[in-house]
């Protein structure tokens with residue numbers, strides 16, 4: 001395929017020839033070859049396909065079939081009860097109901113008896129907004145052999161998946177289509193519980209053509225290496241939670257053992273204490289390329305020198321400013337407010353910075369995250385951490401860096417590169433003023449057109465039979 005009349009890095013017109021999943025040629029004037037299909041970019045900016053450096057595919061797929069139980073959809077106990085009762089009426093008897101996004105500001109802490117009062121004749125499970133806690137009603141406890149427990153399950157996603165009925169396992173196809181519409185051609189799945197079963201499920205979805213995006217899967221210590229070019233094993237994911245920190249020596253040993261396996265380590269840090277603890281552990285264990293801190297939600301000035309000295313990459317979620325900024329202003333210690341989801345401060349300190357959405361815990365639209373990185377506006381329209389604002393170019397770069405180096409140099413459209421591409425409906429100079437996913441008009445994964453908004457352009461190849469390059473990009 002030839003993509004004609006595109007703008008690349010500000011130069012137009014440019015043409016790009018795709019062959020065998022890779023970019024074969026880039027030039028001002030490339031003539032179509034006999035039989036070659038031509039895609040007219042009509043002057044739109046052609047960008048490297050976006051990579052979302054931290055999200056959770058299965059949780060996202062499941063969330064799409066779930067009841068929203070937190071702000072902004074549900075803000076109080078009454079709306080919460082109404083939403084669950086409506087779901088119960090719409091669900092066939094005995095079938096599971098799944099709620100997501102719960103926050104204690106809605107109806108206080110949840111447990112089994114609180115949920116029984118709302119829904120007793122269906123097994124019900126509700127996930128806290130952070131993703132780490134599930135609350136079950138009595139019917140759900142009985143179904144899972146947890147009678148006599150309070151119905152609160154921490155870090156139990158994989159455990160639940162193994163025990164829930166097969167029709168509960170969500171397809172990734174819809175999520176993949178949404179990613180394609182955003183111009184996302186690769187993702188890093190940051191779920192700590194990923195193991196061999198999840199890796200196999202990603203590979204199956206890719207082989208069936210349901211998931212054209214490349215996937216890097218972080219996960220457990222026993223996560224096997226992946227055997228296809230579109231799927232790679234990523235970092236060992238470790239989850240810190242300030243209220244139950246591991247023993248320091250144990251964390252250091254976990255990092256050392258991942259490094260001995262040749263794997264980088266990614267540590268989830270959302271509080272100041274988490275970050276200080278993680279940095280100290282990295283310092284004791286030593287760091288290697290690819291080691292990263294997920295979120296660094298609160299990164300005050302005294303944590304910066306050690307992040308920088310350790311050469312740790314930070315993978316941030318500026319989108320949370322746009323979706324939760326007003327709640328942060330109420331709930332977060334005022335000393336920490338200026339240091340929430342920092343961007344410019346980290347870049348200036350030379351800390352490699354990559355971007356992500358953390359879908360489904362954040363809005364999965366990377367353009368909304370880029371916009372938040374630029375305007376730093378909370379839902380109430382007021383700025384939060386305005387000093388941390390990035391330029392539109394730097395915000396885009398959060399999502400165009402390579403999967404293995406989220407804070408590295410952005411990928412470029414050049415011969416030999418993988419043909420993972422995202423085309424906008426306008427020049428970059430126009431798009432930068434209004435970062436919107438609606439400007440994405442076409443997305444190619446591995447040289448295959450997987451989205452072409454409104455143009456009626458058929459898929460350029462059969463994804464399931466896709467010619468995949470023999471070496472990973």
Ligand SMILES: [Zn+2]
Pocket residue numbers: 054055056190358361
């Ligand atoms: Zn996450």
